[in-house]
């Protein structure tokens with residue numbers, strides 16, 4: 001069930017069935033994402049065999065927050081990134097990264113064909129502090145008939161800005177003082193208002209409004225940059241928990257949104273002030289992070 005407080009602009013999904021999901025971080029033995037336990041999986045909806053002899057599967061979440069037959073219409077998938085229980089994204093080959101994001105894009109495009117779906121969120125929780133309940137590396141895709149109110153306002157304000165002055169992210173392309181790595185189609189950068197000490201963004205130089213619009217050559221370059229970025233983080237903050245949020249325009253939305261990916265290592269918790277106000281306190285200046293990460297770039301090559 002989706003509860004919306006229109007006055008405050010806050011949405012909540014009530015999903016009691018999520019209480020039943022296993023918590024492998026806390027030491028239960030059987031991992032449902034390991035291949036030998038495939039019977040624990042409801043249905044494989046898409047899969048690919050990678051060129052580095054691995055296997056990526058997109059499956060139905062067994063404990064979904066939404067369902068095509070439930071009271072909250074939607075789709076909740078899990079992307080199991082690898083066959084190997086302990087293999088982590090910072091050690092994925094560049095071709096594995098490409099196979100992974102290509103498969104996620106294909107699934108995004110497929111879901112966007114569903115006439116009722118208005119909003120799709122792709123994200124990754126890595127490590128317990130980032131909210132992962134299973135250690136085996138995976139992403140999630142949640143697609144909903146209703147756009148959460150915070151995102152509805154986010155899209156509206158981006159659209160208003162676009163009408164008035166053009167795209168805010170296209171305009172930032174040349175102000176490169178917070179860029180860490182630049183490729184021909186992407187940049188790894190730190191947002192001026194980073195919410196936490198190590199947040200960075202991966203932003204395309206081309207105005208792709210959503211995940212489905214990214215061209216294949218841009219996806220190939222994105223795979224290289226994601227690989228380098230995760231290596232950088234592993235060097236800087238070994239075994240840190242982190243979230244990756246794929247910030248995409250709506251599947252049936254206008255062209256005003258500019259796609260980007262936010263990477264958010266969880267070195268601390270968001271606390272009372274952040275929860276009360278939606279205003280974040282960051283103890284590391286964006287420029288401080290850029291300097292730190294630039295020093296490490298040569299080491300990961």
Ligand SMILES: [Zn+2]
Pocket residue numbers: 031032033034084085136
């Ligand atoms: Zn496993």
Ligand SMILES: [Zn+2]
Pocket residue numbers: 167168169170171206207208257258
């Ligand atoms: Zn743009």
